[in-house]
Amino acid sequence: MGYLIRGARLADPRTGQTDACDILIEGDIFAQIALAGSIDVAGHEVLEADGLIALPGLIDVHVHLREPGFSHKETIATGTQAAAAGGFTQVCCMPNTSPVTDTPEVVRFITHEAKRHGFATVHPIAAMTYGLKGEALTDFGALKKAGAVAFSDDGRGLQSAGMMKRALQLSREQGMPIAVHAEDETLSAGGHLHDGAVAHSLSIPGIPTEAETTMIARDILLAQATGAHVHMCHVSPETAVAAIREGKRRGVRVTAEVTPHHLLLTEEEALTKGAAAKVNPPLRAATDRRACIEGFLDGTLDIVATDHAPHTPEEKARSIPEAPFGFTGIEISLPLMYTAFVQSGLLSIAELAARMSWRPAQLFGLPGGFVAAGQSADLTLLDPSEVRKVEPDSFRSLGKTTPFAGRKLTGWPVATFYQGRLVYDRVYTQGEV
Numbered sequence: 001m002g003y004l005i006r007g008a009r010l011a012d013p014r015t016g017q018t019d020a021c022d023i024l025i026e027g028d029i030f031a032q033i034a035l036a037g038s039i040d041v042a043g044h045e046v047l048e049a050d051g052l053i054a055l056p057g058l059i060d061v062h063v064h065l066r067e068p069g070f071s072h073k074e075t076i077a078t079g080t081q082a083a084a085a086g087g088f089t090q091v092c093c094m095p096n097t098s099p100v101t102d103t104p105e106v107v108r109f110i111t112h113e114a115k116r117h118g119f120a121t122v123h124p125i126a127a128m129t130y131g132l133k134g135e136a137l138t139d140f141g142a143l144k145k146a147g148a149v150a151f152s153d154d155g156r157g158l159q160s161a162g163m164m165k166r167a168l169q170l171s172r173e174q175g176m177p178i179a180v181h182a183e184d185e186t187l188s189a190g191g192h193l194h195d196g197a198v199a200h201s202l203s204i205p206g207i208p209t210e211a212e213t214t215m216i217a218r219d220i221l222l223a224q225a226t227g228a229h230v231h232m233c234h235v236s237p238e239t240a241v242a243a244i245r246e247g248k249r250r251g252v253r254v255t256a257e258v259t260p261h262h263l264l265l266t267e268e269e270a271l272t273k274g275a276a277a278k279v280n281p282p283l284r285a286a287t288d289r290r291a292c293i294e295g296f297l298d299g300t301l302d303i304v305a306t307d308h309a310p311h312t313p314e315e316k317a318r319s320i321p322e323a324p325f326g327f328t329g330i331e332i333s334l335p336l337m338y339t340a341f342v343q344s345g346l347l348s349i350a351e352l353a354a355r356m357s358w359r360p361a362q363l364f365g366l367p368g369g370f371v372a373a374g375q376s377a378d379l380t381l382l383d384p385s386e387v388r389k390v391e392p393d394s395f396r397s398l399g400k401t402t403p404f405a406g407r408k409l410t411g412w413p414v415a416t417f418y419q420g421r422l423v424y425d426r427v428y429t430q431g432e433v
């Protein structure tokens with residue numbers, strides 16, 4: 001028993017090809033992939049997928065699942081259901097939970113809880129320093145053994161260059177990346193929006209681009225000195241894109257992610273959306289946005305990550321200075337990227353699959369990222385003809401705030417298979433699984 005998915009165009013991030021295929025799923029793995037019309041077996045549920053695009057299950061290396069500690073904002077159950085609805089089968093969650101993910105016990109709690117719910121694989125990213133305080137490094141070896149895939153103090157920059165250098169040396173010994181939230185607090189403190197025209201007009205203190213880029217430049221130098229892999233989270237300024245491009249040119253092991261919101265929005269959003277557009281790092285100037293697009297297209301910014309950061313509607317209803325940073329994003333990342341980059345002809349669908357699945361798997365040492373016989377059957381079906389508005393009230397996530405609310409997007413996920421099970425489905429059973 002299993003599924004025979006017939007006639008979907010399968011985007012292969014490894015070859016760049018997109019061919020109409022039949023995909024046979026048996027148990028929790030892909031049993032056979034062949035050109036459309038060539039698999040003929042009995043006893044499987046046949047799903048006609050003519051007109052749909054099949055992608056390897058998407059992978060988001062930067063999400064906040066909020067559990068343990070903040071389950072009023074999100075839980076591992078709701079966050080992974082949201083992931084499935086967005087076409088994601090693996091996510092890496094950041095350690096700014098309560099308690100902080102700085103011990104093997106918390107790492108194991110998260111992976112166990114995710115397995116219990118069964119919507120997506122959750123790979124914890126462990127804290128670099130205890131309590132995210134920037135004072136003492138955690139036990140990298142023990143955290144890796146418990147299942148952590150990277151280290152990060154995301155939400156805060158590690159202010160001490162000396163401690164960062166030591167962390168890079170230790171992460172290199174473990175063969176794991178450090179994911180950098182780049183923020184020099186002596187430059188960013190008190191800021192709420194990009195330090196630019198909009199913040200000035202609203203008389204709200206700004207966060208300058210150099211608060212981010214000085215730390216990115218510092219950590220590229222430290223990665224060069226240590227030979228470690230440094231991964232830059234949610235890159236936003238033009239100057240940071242240039243620094244990463246230069247670091248790569250010099251052969252430093254620096255990789256980077258960019259969010260859909262930094263690719264598609266600017267500081268102007270705060271004028272009409274208020275705190276719904278408040279995020280850290282902030283939405284920046286139009287020149288920064290253009291540089292992010294260029295950097296994404298030329299590969300300087302390797303992958304897409306959402307920085308899915310749910311808060312309660314009440315928290316995000318506050319004024320800009322009083323509201324927390326961040327908004328929800330995992331359920332609309334694929335249609336945002338499909339509309340802006342594939343429909344417009346800037347990227348092929350196979351290249352987008354590379355940036356949202358295959359490359360993230362490579363950078364973080366995760367399984368999957370491509371569809372092949374014998375692999376875990378993680379698959380996303382996308383309908384390239386579906387046009388729909390973003391309706392936050394329908395999100396599985398407990399976070400209902402996004403500056404993209406109401407935006408009309410093309411190319412939505414319609415079914416997600418995770419380890420051979422249909423965990424999200426809007427076409428075949430006409431209901432929720």
Ligand SMILES: [Zn+2]
Pocket residue numbers: 154155156181233234280281
């Ligand atoms: Zn961050």
